[in-house]
Every structure is written in structure tokens, then in C-alpha cells.
Amino acid sequence: MLRVAVFGATGRMGSTVCSAVTGDADLELVAAVDPHHAGLDLRPVTGVDADLRILPAAEALDPADVDVVVDFTATAAARENLRWCAEQGVHAVVGTTGLTGEDLDELRRTFTTSNCLVAPNFAIGAVMMMRLAELAAPWFTSVEVIELHHEAKVDAPSGTSLLLVQRLAEASGEWDPDPTTSEVAPGARGAEGPGAIRIHSVRLRGMVAHHEVVFGTTGQSLTIRHDSYDRSSFMPGVLLAVKSIPDRPGLTVGLDALLDL
Secondary structure (H helix, E strand, O other), X not given: OEEEEEEOOOOHHHHHHHXXXXXXXXXXXXXXXXXXXXXXXXXXXXXXXXXXXXXXXXXHOOHHHOOEEEEOOOHHHHHHHHHXXXXXXXXXXXXXXXXXXXXXXXXXXXXXXXXXXXXXXXXXXXXXXXXXXXXXXXXXXXXXXXXXXXXXXXXXXXXXXXXXXXXXXXXOOOOOOOOOOOXXXXXXXXXXXXXXXXXXXXXXXXXXXXXXXXXXXXXXXXXXXXXXXOHHHHHHXXXXXXXXXXXXXXXXXXXHHHOOO
């Protein structure tokens, strides 16, 4: 049985992860970490059926008692948490977005005695969306990406859309140039990602996570869209990552590496 600690345990994603771990017979939730509710009992704070007192930081953990850390925090906090995991030889599964290429290079250097998986999206459908988009890319001449998220998401564009655009740019380098010559309202054409592919970010109350790829070519268009209506949609992927990470040496980026796509 793998022993799991959840960082960011009282956030919306963190508490959902705690609940998923406690409901899996192959996993044991041994620690919940969140400085905002340190010292409180996990059950009344999150509703998760686990008799644990919330810890303030990674340093409050005994690394000998933890096999895998799951991190859904903020970018700066995740960097520190992952340094602790690497130093202590604890495996890590990371859903926190905002990590840069330099951060990933550091993880490749430091995770030598334990392993780390970083994924911008743990929904199986989102992984399939990206793969289908890669297959379609060479057959179209233009593409744009729209991502829609809840009102509490602080980074834009989303990590999923950035990875998606990177993979589209690698799948095809022949896209029509942007015809816009006069941007009447600055920013109306969205952000320019790899391959000059445009990304449009929407933040609205009532959303969870939604990504749409719109392809165009002569006389036709193709739209590939994935919708997560509830955070439970991410849990099968999170649990798969937790169970797989002990056998994935070094750094793994993206859930698709576990799905043999």
C-alpha cells in the first residue's frame, strides 16, 4: 500500500484528491499539508473522512512515513515542496501549474533518488484531446485554442493550453499567417504561443476546466473540445499517476506517458 501526503489539502483540488485517496484500497492518506489551516482537523475542514491534523509545511513531515506527495498548491510553494521531495527521496505527483522550462530542468537534475510526474491536466479526456489534435494538425492550415476556467484560476493561459499549443506547433509548422492588420482593442487576438498559434483565455464563475481546439482549412473546420464539469474528472488520472510514479525514473511530463498514446 502506498502512503500518500497531499499538499494544498484544503483547496478545492486538494480536498478532492484527499477524498479520492481515502476511497482507494491500494492507497493510504497519511498526511495533509496546508499552511492556511495548519493545526486543524482535516475532517471538519474538508469533509474528507480521515482522522488527520493538517500540517503547516513539508518540514513537518517525516519522509520515512511518506511514499508519494501530491501537490496542488501555488507555483512558488510547489517549487519549495518539490525541492524537499527531491532532497528527501520522496516521489512527487504535481498538478500545480505555472512551472517553467527552467523549473522542469531543475526537477530533471534533482530527482535522482525518487521520481516526479508533472501534468497540467489529469483528465483522461484532455489527454485524448491533445493527441487527437496532434493527428489533425498536419491536415489543416490554421488553428486557434480557447480555454475556459473558473473565476479563481490565477494564471492565464492555462498549463494545458500551453502544452497543447506546443504540441500543435511540433505537429505542423505550416500555419496561415494572422491576417489582422488593425487590432482595434489591444489583446483581441489573444496571446501568441509557440508557432504563432493564438490562445484565448476565459475566466468565468461556474466553469471548471474547458479546452477547445478550432482548426480551419478551405471550406471546412474541425473543433475538438474537452470539458471537465467537476473536479472528480481529474481523479482517475491522479490516482493512476500516484500508483505509477514509483516505477517511472526521473521526471515525467504529461499524463499521456502513462497511457501509451
